[in-house]
Amino acid sequence: MTDATQNQALDAASEDIGEPSPAAALRRRILGHKGLLTGGIIIAVLILLAIFAPLLAPHSPYAQSLPNRLLPPVWVDGGRWTYLLGTDHLGRDYLSRLLYGTRVSLIIGLGAASISCVIGVSMGICAGYFGGRVDQIISYLLTCQLAMPGLLIVTALVFLIGPSLLVVTLVIGATHWTLYLVVSRSAAMQIRQLDYIAAALSIGSNRRQVLFYEVLPNLLNQVIVIFTLEIGVAILAEAALSFLGVGLQPPTPAWGLMIAEGKTAMFFQPWLVILPGAMLFILVIAINLVGDGIRDVTAPEHRN
Amino acid sequence: MGGAFLEVENLSVDIALAHGDLHAVRDVSFSLDKGEALGIVGESGSGKSMTALALMGLLPQTARRTATTLRLGDLDLLHMSERTLSNQVRGERASMIFQEPMTSLNPVYTIGRQLTEAVLLHGKMGRAEATERALFLLEKVGIANAASRLNQYPHQMSGGQRQRVMIAMALMNEPELIIADEPTTALDVTIQAQILQQLAALQREFGMTMILITHDLGVVARTVDKIAVMYGGEIVETGTTSEVFGRPSHPYTRGLLRCIPEPGKGDGRTRLGSIRGVVPSLVGTLTGCTFANRCDVATDACRQAPPPVWPLGPGRMIRCVHADGGVSAAAPPSAADAVSSANPIVDAASPPLLAVEDVRCVFKIRRSVFAKTQFLNAVDGVDLALRHGEVLALVGESGCGKTTLAKILLGLQSVDAGRVMLDGQAITDVNSRERARRIQPIFQDPYSSLNPRRTIGETIGRPLAVHGIGSAPERQREVERVMALVGLPRRFLHRYPNQISGGQRQRVAIARAIIMKPDIVICDEPTSALDVSVQSQILNLLLDLRDELGLTYMIITHDLAVVEYMATRIAVMYLGQIVEEGTKAQIFRAPRHPYTRALLDSVLTIAPGAGVPDTRMGLSFPNPLSLPAGCRFHPRCPEAFGPCSVTAPALRKLQDGVVRCHLYAETPR
Numbered sequence: 001m002t003d004a005t006q007n008q009a010l011d012a013a014s015e016d017i018g019e020p021s022p023a024a025a026l027r028r029r030i031l032g033h034k035g036l037l038t039g040g041i042i043i044a045v046l047i048l049l050a051i052f053a054p055l056l057a058p059h060s061p062y063a064q065s066l067p068n069r070l071l072p073p074v075w076v077d078g079g080r081w082t083y084l085l086g087t088d089h090l091g092r093d094y095l096s097r098l099l100y101g102t103r104v105s106l107i108i109g110l111g112a113a114s115i116s117c118v119i120g121v122s123m124g125i126c127a128g129y130f131g132g133r134v135d136q137i138i139s140y141l142l143t144c145q146l147a148m149p150g151l152l153i154v155t156a157l158v159f160l161i162g163p164s165l166l167v168v169t170l171v172i173g174a175t176h177w178t179l180y181l182v183v184s185r186s187a188a189m190q191i192r193q194l195d196y197i198a199a200a201l202s203i204g205s206n207r208r209q210v211l212f213y214e215v216l217p218n219l220l221n222q223v224i225v226i227f228t229l230e231i232g233v234a235i236l237a238e239a240a241l242s243f244l245g246v247g248l249q250p251p252t253p254a255w256g257l258m259i260a261e262g263k264t265a266m267f268f269q270p271w272l273v274i275l276p277g278a279m280l281f282i283l284v285i286a287i288n289l290v291g292d293g294i295r296d297v298t299a300p301e302h303r304n
Numbered sequence: 305m306g307g308a309f310l311e312v313e314n315l316s317v318d319i320a321l322a323h324g325d326l327h328a329v330r331d332v333s334f335s336l337d338k339g340e341a342l343g344i345v346g347e348s349g350s351g352k353s354m355t356a357l358a359l360m361g362l363l364p365q366t367a368r369r370t371a372t373t374l375r376l377g378d379l380d381l382l383h384m385s386e387r388t389l390s391n392q393v394r395g396e397r398a399s400m401i402f403q404e405p406m407t408s409l410n411p412v413y414t415i416g417r418q419l420t421e422a423v424l425l426h427g428k429m430g431r432a433e434a435t436e437r438a439l440f441l442l443e444k445v446g447i448a449n450a451a452s453r454l455n456q457y458p459h460q461m462s463g464g465q466r467q468r469v470m471i472a473m474a475l476m477n478e479p480e481l482i483i484a485d486e487p488t489t490a491l492d493v494t495i496q497a498q499i500l501q502q503l504a505a506l507q508r509e510f511g512m513t514m515i516l517i518t519h520d521l522g523v524v525a526r527t528v529d530k531i532a533v534m535y536g537g538e539i540v541e542t543g544t545t546s547e548v549f550g551r552p553s554h555p556y557t558r559g560l561l562r563c564i565p566e567p568g569k570g571d572g573r574t575r576l577g578s579i580r581g582v583v584p585s586l587v588g589t590l591t592g593c594t595f596a597n598r599c600d601v602a603t604d605a606c607r608q609a610p611p612p613v614w615p616l617g618p619g620r621m622i623r624c625v626h627a628d629g630g631v632s633a634a635a636p637p638s639a640a641d642a643v644s645s646a647n648p649i650v651d652a653a654s655p656p657l658l659a660v661e662d663v664r665c666v667f668k669i670r671r672s673v674f675a676k677t678q679f680l681n682a683v684d685g686v687d688l689a690l691r692h693g694e695v696l697a698l699v700g701e702s703g704c705g706k707t708t709l710a711k712i713l714l715g716l717q718s719v720d721a722g723r724v725m726l727d728g729q730a731i732t733d734v735n736s737r738e739r740a741r742r743i744q745p746i747f748q749d750p751y752s753s754l755n756p757r758r759t760i761g762e763t764i765g766r767p768l769a770v771h772g773i774g775s776a777p778e779r780q781r782e783v784e785r786v787m788a789l790v791g792l793p794r795r796f797l798h799r800y801p802n803q804i805s806g807g808q809r810q811r812v813a814i815a816r817a818i819i820m821k822p823d824i825v826i827c828d829e830p831t832s833a834l835d836v837s838v839q840s841q842i843l844n845l846l847l848d849l850r851d852e853l854g855l856t857y858m859i860i861t862h863d864l865a866v867v868e869y870m871a872t873r874i875a876v877m878y879l880g881q882i883v884e885e886g887t888k889a890q891i892f893r894a895p896r897h898p899y900t901r902a903l904l905d906s907v908l909t910i911a912p913g914a915g916v917p918d919t920r921m922g923l924s925f926p927n928p929l930s931l932p933a934g935c936r937f938h939p940r941c942p943e944a945f946g947p948c949s950v951t952a953p954a955l956r957k958l959q960d961g962v963v964r965c966h967l968y969a970e971t972p973r
Contacts, residue, residue: 194752194753195747195749195753196754198714198716198745198747198753199747199813199816201715201716202740202743202745203766203767203770203771203816203820204737204740204741204767204771217757217758218755220757
């Protein structure tokens, strides 16, 4: 009740010219959100690193140099300036491999999250908007997907089809749509009840127009948040697959694979595991910061 | 004044917002004697609810309260700790009744537990004694079978019953002060009349002091002794009920009273008065009178300094630059304002534009997989005809099927039997795009009828885009033309719905409805979500558009004041059936069906001191899931006799209307 009163008062308030424009207000909220800014800057830097990896990397990520194997990073005793972050068991430059590994993680993260987004959101909208039989079938699919042991399925699929960047992306994308579906289904169910849908039908809009012009834009906020979170999940899934040896195959410079290769030497050369692990951690936490930030910034009324 | 029971002096509430302070309540003072009832009247955002919450110490956390005095009896509410407030004041000496009976009761506890909880919490009575008091009060507030009700849950009761339970709960501790915040706004008119009557009787019987907060002038006029009119966070006028309504002095009060359709004057030719503009922002530094931008008698002085308070007598004051509230300066209503163009004459013999023929719509309701399927006859054999140029009002309480009927006409709901004919062609044979060009809706809630992600321009032009009419620049020109027609400034084109007010949103919805030049506009409660002063703007606009564009309206509403102002013909619906239909003159002067009469009786016109009328409808409530045998209205009918509970009356055609009642059967009783 007081909310309504306040909203009405605010409503009236927007009449004034003194009110900041929505774009300016959004800008101010973005700049005022520390998490969003931090995450955003980290991601921007990582994207730049991935794009300019050939220019930045001091060595080729594949060049082996057996005399220089298992060199520690430069700040540890025995480290050398030519290999800033040391070398792995085949004498490959670890810094160069980490830089190139950024590419793999970003491609898989964005690719898989986009694929699962398209699958999940389209099924979710259909289930929520049409309801009834459609909803029953899609909800059944959802239950099946949730009941399956995710990693096992992905492992099996990649093993059957054969590991490659494309296959790993597709398989991870095709198995991570559940969150999109749940959220867009319940949002679409709510939106379906609203008068602007009835108004759209009354002006003669067809089904496609209602779904794409009226329903979809109102889901975007929630979907963007899940999208960012799913990028993180996909990156971790790839790392797990590669670690298990069913994901990307050596000698691809991928962080998960690097951890797997380093694990045999973990006790004596811990940086082999720590460095790619730290990169994964930084990327995923930055993505999550951005996801939370977008949610806070775009829906200020749902905060507190 | 010194001996007053409740004393409030210079109460202010500020709420900190991101871009400045919202001055929700400013310098509010009033005092009440024991047993007196004060009505606080104002539109949304006027600060009336905030005033009540400030009294009870229930303000939101971001709010700051200041006052010089805040006293209830011998208690100083201003300097009291939160702990003492909750232990000794709230629920104990002062109680509150809230607007929404659907959400203010906890759904997981029984009525009995919720009623006794407050007393047991304060440790005044034992359980047995508390239960006894709960029973006593439930009977007092008019709940039949009180003993069995104690073990029921809120969802087993109707909205009206829940509000009665809320009142009983507020009375459990014998409070001295009761604050009712819009207690009947969410209820049907007939129930509203019953509840208000009960509340007024209880207030007198228990000698309680009452503050009634409402936007409805009719409600306060009939239930309270004193009135405070609030605008923009300030009290702009106070006085006894008869003084304020008899000689309204502040320009805002006078404006409000002009906005209300007067009974007996709705001839479709007189325009309603309205207050132009919208409520101003209360954020930041305020200079001058907050009403100045909407006031007819505003001068430069009004915009420069806060208006002074003029005492007009004991307990009566206005806050205005003009000592007389500008009564002498006010221009008499101009001719253009007073009369709209003549009604188009409706040819009763012409073929109907839209005909509803024995339409039925049944919903199957199954609460769970194992439950028995229940059938809800939402629309049960309705016949209606809408002729060119008419304004047909469909009146009825919530749950009577009027909105379902509207959806059927818009093609949003399929029928189970019967048919709807558009210009002699079954509407099922007309394709949906063709139908959309002829029939357009205006929905009740302008907050949900506009897509929040589309600009005003996009929303209004959408029908043209969907139908592929015109090129983009042509559509743009057409949108601008229609915006001018409905009184929306051009700068709104690129705004989003959340940037404009409720009344302006409803104008956008109207613009979208008329842009394709339809023949028929179906308005589903077009003004019930709006404030009084905005309601009259919208109703005037609808009548103007009808004259200009030759529209035919079907207005679905529960508000008989709106009906009287707008309609040419009226159909009254009860539990899925039409019970009476006739011209406006016939229905308002000589209503036939007892239900129509009860509806008319429950209209609270502004008659200070007249009290709330008794509708004589008893305590049962309509439940569309279990229809009574015989006449559907007989359990609530004051004139029910022998056959009413046995046989259902047929619809009988009379000379100037139709009626479905045994009182008007062919063979006299």
